[in-house]
Structures are given as structure tokens and as C-alpha cells.
Amino acid sequence: MKQLIGLSFILLFSLPSLALSVSLFPFALEQRYTENENQDLYMQKMDSSLAAAFSFDGYQLGLETTKWSHESSAPLISYKETYTELNSTHLFLMGSTLEYLHLYSGIGVGMYESKLKNSFNGIANETNSGQTLFASGIASAQFVYSYFHAALDFRLLMGKDYRPQPTPSGVFKIGITF
Amino acid sequence: MSMRTLAGILLLFSLLGCGKSFKNDADSASGTVKVQIIAPGSVSEDPESTNPYTFQIVELLDVYDLVSASGQYAQFYTRASRSDTRLNGTQPHGQYMKNKDGVFIPKNFLTQQIATLYYHSQNMMRLETSLDLETKRTRPLKIVLDTPVLNTNQSENNAFYDGELDAIIFLKYSEGNLPLSLNGGVFAHEYFHSIFEKVVLKAVKTNQIFSMPITINKLINNKTLERAKSTDLSASADKIGKKLAVGSLSLDTENVKWYYTLLVKGFNEGLADYWGWQYVQDSAFIAHSLPQTITTRKLDLKTQNIDTLQLLSEAEMLSIVYQVSDSEEEKLDLINAFSYLLGSRVALFFKSYSEKVQQERKLSDIEIKKLMNQAVINFVKSLAKTLPQVTMASNQSELISTYSLMYDFISSQEIKTKNECEFLRAFLENDAKWSSKIECVSSSQDATASSFKITSKAAQ
Known part of the structure; x- marks a missing residue:
């Protein structure tokens, strides 16, 4: 396990030097079409998202972290489930138009951990899901001009706690590339 | 294999293949x-x-x-x-x-x-x-x-x-x-209504006397309940009581129907309240959700405005039936509200009797629940036999009173101690029919086991 972590770190730190370009996305907006407790579908905004992308010849590796939460309550009772996701995306270049616009498709593989805090009449419990795998299918349109990099992704996510299955998602990212 | 084909395969894999392994x-x-x-x-x-x-x-x-x-x-x-x-x-x-x-x-x-x-x-x-x-x-x-x-x-x-x-x-x-x-008590209360519906209400369905539209068994109807509580029945009950003392009171068809509507709904609500109480062992179980019911539905003497365990008297029942209302709907509302008042007293009797038996016989919580639940169910079954036989009364003496139903229940009980018997006697003596006319006597043939029964003094 230690060797695997070590190898991952070496890979992570050597990626920028191996990549043709590196993009950082401090601004990322993600909306998911998710299901609430009454089985109604609604658009939920992710609380925070950060992303980086390493572009190679025809391949783009992305690393992302996202936080979001679900809440439910009634008199005396409340529930809050907070998800922390770490995701890697593997996109393959499908084609380019107008030199600046690139179309990618690929998959995402990541881990999430959710914490459920439920409280009743002032007494609270916390339950942790442990680390759980999730995957996604991704189609991405990216605009790169000079140092400017914008991406609009459409994703279908699958994780055992995600409803509906798969969960459609849209991600819009703006960042710099160098 | 081209990059596009590889990406396509991976995408397909992620969409179709992975779904199965992401089962909640x-x-x-x-x-x-x-x-x-x-x-x-x-x-x-x-x-x-x-x-x-x-x-x-x-x-x-x-x-x-x-x-x-x-x-x-x-x-x-x-x-x-x-x-x-x-x-x-x-x-x-x-x-x-x-x-x-x-x-x-x-x-x-x-x-x-x-x-x-x-x-x-x-x-x-x-x-x-x-x-x-x-x-x-x-x-x-x-x-x-x-x-x-x-x-x-x-x-x-x-x-x-x-x-x-x-x-x-x-x-x-x-x-x-x-x-x-x-609220577990509320669920048990509603569940009991389903038992009463299947055993009693189904049995009386064909009897025209029970043809009044008994309103649905709502847990609470606070507005009408407050109205019932604030309605002073004493003057009209006294008036009816005086009439009853000198003779019987004639009744019309509508009055008989309203009377039995009140009686059946009152016992339905009361036994349901008892069922809720026995499940959660909480005399104010509804108040956890609806605090305003603490003044009307709590199963204790003070809340029910009485000094001793008692039901509604014959005169009180009739004075409710004789309450004048502008519309049938309003009358139904009124009867409905008073049925909760009768119900709380029925429930309070069963709760108090349960506590008395447990204390006298030193039974565990599980043992008393088992004993009393079967006793209540036997009572429900006896109601299903008694009530369908009801015929149209022309005067009040032909009506089945609340206390006569309770007398049937008490008669079916195995009374094991003198205290239990005195408790039941004191309760029945609230009715004028039995006041100072009944007593507890030992009915045991076997010297090792004690049992008592309530008999009329004249029978001795």
C-alpha cells in the first residue's frame, strides 16, 4: 500500500513535466440532476469544486475535488449528509474545430466519503459511509485560447448512494492553462 | 484500435457495466x-x-x-x-x-x-x-x-x-x-380503530339504528373538542335527571340513533386511547405531538374534571343527544366531540383497572399487557355480539347504557382480590342503577385460591 501511495505521488508530481499543458480551474460550477426524499428530481448545485487538468497528445487527465450536501428536516429532527469526492477523469480527444474548440469523451473514476449527521431532540449521531468508489461517463467541450481554458462537461455518474442511477451532471469550469 | 474506439468502449463500460456494481x-x-x-x-x-x-x-x-x-x-x-x-x-x-x-x-x-x-x-x-x-x-x-x-x-x-x-x-x-x-402511541390508537372497524362496526352495519354517518376516526378534532369541553351540560343533565327520577323519558327515532352513535364512537375512541396508552405506557401520548390535548386527552382524573372514575351518566348522555343544533352536520360534529369526552373516561377506566390488577397481583409489565389486551379484545368481541341485537327504543329505559356495557365487561373478569373487586364496585356504583345496591362477595370454592364477584345486595 505504501509503495502504491509513493508511486502515486511520484506520478502526480512528475505529471506537469510530462504533460504538454497544465490547466488549473479555480472556478468550477457543477449542477446535478438529483433525487430528493420525495422522489422529485431537481437541480442541485455542488457546494465547492476545484479541478486541474493535464493534457497530453490526445489524452487529458483531470483531478477534481467536490463537496456537496443533502439536508432534510422535520420538527425536532434534522438530517445532513455531506459528500466529499475525489475524482480522476480520463478524456480522449474526439476532434477539434476552429483550432480552439476541442471535443473529448471518456470516463471518470473516483472515491467519495459521506458523513451523515442526524439529530433528534438535541441528540446527534454521526455515521460515516467509508470510502466508496464511483464512476462517470463524460462528454466535454473545451475552449482553449492562449492562457484561458474553459470546459463544459456533461456527465453521467454512478455511485451506490447516488440517485437517480445514473445521475446526470453538468460542469462548467474556467481556468488558466500553461 | 483508435483512440476514439477506445474512448467509446470505456464510455459504454462506464454507462452499462458499472451500474450493477453500484447497487445501494x-x-x-x-x-x-x-x-x-x-x-x-x-x-x-x-x-x-x-x-x-x-x-x-x-x-x-x-x-x-x-x-x-x-x-x-x-x-x-x-x-x-x-x-x-x-x-x-x-x-x-x-x-x-x-x-x-x-x-x-x-x-x-x-x-x-x-x-x-x-x-x-x-x-x-x-x-x-x-x-x-x-x-x-x-x-x-x-x-x-x-x-x-x-x-x-x-x-x-x-x-x-x-x-x-x-x-x-x-x-x-x-x-x-x-x-x-x-408517535408510537398515536399509531397504536389508529391501529385499534382498524380492529374495532373489522369486529364491531362491521357487525352493526346492517342495523338501521347505527345508520348515522359516524365521522371518520380522526385522532383529534380540537375545535369541536374545546366546544364540547366548554359546553355546560349540568343544567340540562339535572333537568333530565329529575325527569328520569319520576319516570322514563320518551325518545324518537333520531334521538335513539344519535345516542348509539355517541355510545359506539365513544367506546371506539376510548378503547383506542387505552390501546395507545398500553403500547407506550404514557398517559399523555398524544400531547407529545399535539400539546394542546394535554387539557383534554390526558388519561388522569384531573384532566377529565372528575374526582372518581366514572363514565358519562345516563342523564349526561341524553342531554348530549338532546342538544339542539341548526344542522345535522353540526349535530354530528357535536356528537363527535362528546364521543372523545366519553372515550377519555372509558380509556381512563381501563388504564386504572390495568394498574390496579398489576399492583394487586404483582404482575410484570409484559404479563399485565398480555392479560389486559386479551380482556379488552374479549370486550370488543362482546360488543360485536351485543350491539347488533339493539332494537329501537321508545324510552330511555330500553337503551343500553354505558355502565351496562361496562357491567358486562366486569362480569367477564376473573376478580382475584378484594381490592380489585372494591375498585370495580366503586366504579359501577356511579350509576344510579347500582348505587348502594351491589357488593363484593367471595366466590371461591377452593380455600387456596381467592376469587370475588360483584352481586346485587338483594341476591344475598
């Missing part, structure tokens, strides 16, 4: 499942629980599908509607997180409700099958959440059993206390 833990949970619910310690038999309602880990039995909480004991509906006597609706989707001990923790309020109600339903049905009772109940029990499926003005903060749909319905809860759907 709750999707495959069935049979016996451990869940976290909110319930009183007395229900889950948690010896450490002192708080009336807390988180409890319990086992749900015979679950077919945990996500919809459908199983042998309950089936849930949301967004329900009715077409005649048919209930339509969607099954809720529960969401759970499984902890390291294999316990499923509800992730939202809807899931909390269905898990908790399944548990109470399971307890009630298992209790019912342990008793000598045949209700021909269809399983699972239908439970409706958050949707008004009746043509009623009240759309929230109530619960009721609908005999036509054979379903327990919880309306939306908007007060800031324990939601009605999590």
Missing part, C-alpha cells in the same frame, strides 16, 4: 433488517432509555424490500388518491446509510417515518395474532403519508384510520413537536 446496500436488504428508528424505550424494550422518544436500534422483520419498506407488516403510499374504495399512490423510496455494525440509518425524514411505522405496524400485528381474535385482516397494512386522501377540510396535523380504504393515514405535520407519524 439497502437495495438488497430483505428479511430481518436492523434499522435506527425514533421510538420510546418502552416500545423497543430498551432498559436504559428514560427519555420518552430517542433513537433506537430495532429489527424489522419479514421485509420484502427495505427501500420501499414493504414487507409482511406494512406497505406505504405517498401522493395517494382514492377512487371509491381503492387506494392509489406511489411507494416511497427510502434512503439509508449502512453503518459498520450493519445497521441501516435513515438519511431523511421520509425514510425515518417509513422505518419507524413499519416497526410499530409489526408490533401491532404480532400483538394481534398473539390474541384470541379473528379480524380477517389483509396484510400488509396500508399506511399513507403526507397526502390528504379524504374530502376533508383538515389537511394537516391529524391521523386517522379510514375503514373504506382500510388504511392508516397521516396528514402533513406542521406543529413544532414530535411528528404524529413517529
